[in-house]
C-alpha cells in the first residue's frame with residue numbers, strides 16, 4: 001500500500017501551483033483563507049489560544065499559491081510544555097487550510113513544511129487534528145494523553161511528531177510561548 005504522504009499530489013492545475021514560504025504580503029489572503037475554512041470563531045479554538053502573542057515561525061510556514069491567489073496555508077508557532085519546573089520548547093502546527101479541498105494541496109503543504117522543519121531541526125511538533133490525516137506524517141497521540149491545554153480538546157486529536165523518541169512527562173501543561181516565558185521568569189525570580 002502506498003503511504004498517504006507518498007501519493008502523488010492531484011492538483012488540477014499542477015503547473016500553476018507553487019508551494020513557497022509565506023511572506024508578510026500574504027497575511028491578508030491567509031486571514032481570508034482561514035476565515036473561510038474555520039469561520040469567525042476561529043480565534044476561540046484551543047489551538048488559537050496557544051498561538052496567542054506569537055508570530056509564525058519562518059521557514060516551515062508555507063503557502064500554496066497560483067496566479068489567481070492563495071490556495072493553501074500552513075503555519076508553525078512556538079509553544080511550550082510545562083511540567084513542574086521543567087519548561088520544554090515545542091512547535092505547534094496549524095492551522096492548515098486549503099481553498100479547494102481534495103486536490104492534494106493539504107498533503108503537499110504538509111510534506112513540504114515538515115521537510116523544512118526537519119532540515120532546520122525544529123524538534124517535536126504538536127497539533128490538534130485527525131490522526132487519519134496526520135498519522136502518515138508521523139503524528140501520534142501516545143505521549144500526549146496526560147497533557148492539559150488552555151481549552152477543550154478530544155484526547156485522540158492531540159498529536160505529537162518527534163523524530164527521536166523522548167521521555168515525555170506524563171502530566172504536563174501545553175501553554176503559549178509567552179506564558180512559558182512568564183513561568184520561567186517567575187521561577188528565576190523565586191530562585192534569585
Ligand SMILES: CC(C)(COP(=O)(O)OP(=O)(O)OC[C@H]1O[C@@H](n2cnc3c(N)ncnc32)[C@H](O)[C@@H]1OP(=O)(O)O)[C@@H](O)C(=O)NCCC(=O)NCCS
Pocket residue numbers: 037038094095096097098099100101102103104105106107108128129130132133
Ligand atoms: C483538512 C484540509 C487541510 C485537507 O486538505 P486537502 O487539500 O483537502 O487534503 P488532500 O487533498 O491532501 O487530501 C485529501 C484526503 O484527506 C482526507 N481528509 C481531508 N480532511 C480530513 C480530515 N479532517 N480527517 C481525515 N481525513 C481528511 C480526504 O478524505 C481525502 O482522502 P482520500 O485521499 O483518501 O480521498 C482541508 O480539507 C481544509 O482546509 N479543511 C478545513 C480546515 C481544516 O479543518 N484544517 C485542519 C485542521 S487544522
